[in-house]
Amino acid sequence: MTVDLAGRIVLVTGASRGIGYHLAKQSAEAGAHVIAVARTVGGLEELDDEIKAAGGEATLVPLDLADMKGIDRLGGAIHERWGKLDVLFANAGILGTISPIGHVEAKVFEKVMEVNVTATWRLIRSVDPLLRLSDAGRAIIMSSGAAHSAKAFWGPYAASKAAVEALARSWADETKNSPLRVNSVNPGATRTAMRAQAVPGEDPSTLPHPSEIAARIMPLASPSETRTRMIYEAKPDRWTSYQMPE
Template sequence: MSIDLKDKIALVTGASRGIGYFTALELAKAGAHVIACARTVGGLEELDDAIKAVGGSATLVPFDLADMNAIDALGGSIFERWGKLDILVANAGVLGVISPIGHVEAKVFEKVMTVNVTATWRLIRSVEPLLMRADAGRAIILSSAAAHRCRPFWGPYSASKAAVEALARTWAGETQSTALRITSVDPGATRTAMRAQAMPGEDPDTLPHPRDVAQTILPLAGPDVTETGKLFVIRENKLVDYRMPE
């Protein structure tokens, strides 16, 4: 499917590697100007080079999502320069540790919740007015099967992703009568650094490449999306509707 995102402004968090990197690249290929956010300056610079190589453009914003003041300022900066935001891809997140709940250090649990949940809420609050100014605002929130499986030893990450999905569904309900469409995406097992951290003995060559995941996500940024508040899972490079319990 070919999507024309010319003159669209897209914000991607966690854009220095993995799914965020390749989603930013796909958005740029489709014509969007990408605002790329991440902690790693080197990764952002590599992304900028890749985007320029395909004829696209990007603005690099290196900062840590734990910096709430920076998130608050981001919305204002986007408004001053572009006056709107067409696409949000909230991708950044941290795993924490794989450990029994009672053994997780407080600082680790708090970091997972800060980066995965509080920063997502703060980001929503910062850019919602900008998405509302767009003709067809689109928000894509990255989730995980961990939100539903709640496997032993995955407590902090599972809880954080369940909370993120709840935020997305609530936000979608609140904006249902507007042009803004909000979707959550479980990308499934993907060849990323986070996956390697969680599953150190796994052969990465058996997993889908984040480039394929990004290409599957891209249609959700398009103006033809009509549904909101849905969770999609990626299976065999296809978006599958996950039926939420009422």
């Protein structure tokens, strides 16, 4: 499906690598002006070079999402410059450690919750008014199958993604009578640095490239996408979707 985002403003967090990098790149290819947010300046600059080489436009925002006031300032800056936001890809997140719950250090647990949950809430709070100013605001919140499988040793990460899905569900219900559409995505196992950290013995060549996953997610940013409160999940041979529970 070809996605037309000409003239639209798209915010992508975690844009310096992995799925976020390719969501930003493909959004620019679709005609959007991309606001690319990440901690890693080098990755952002590489993204910017690729986007410019293809004739696109991006604004780079080096920002650690643990900087809550920085997230607030980001919303203000977007309003001042563009007066609205059309698409949010809330993609950034951290894994923490794969460990028995009782062995997880407090500072690790708190950091996972800070970046994955609190920063996502702060981001939603910051851009919700901007997305409502769009004629077809779209919010795509990245989740994980861990939120549902809750496998051994994945406790902090699984808990954080379950919380993020709950935030998305509430937000989607609050905005169901507006033009804003809010959906969650579980991208499945993907050839990313986080996956390598989580499953170090896995052969990355057996996993889909993040550009493939990004291409599957992109239609959710389209003004023509009318569904909301959905969860999209990558399966080994297909993508499935279902309504978020009431």
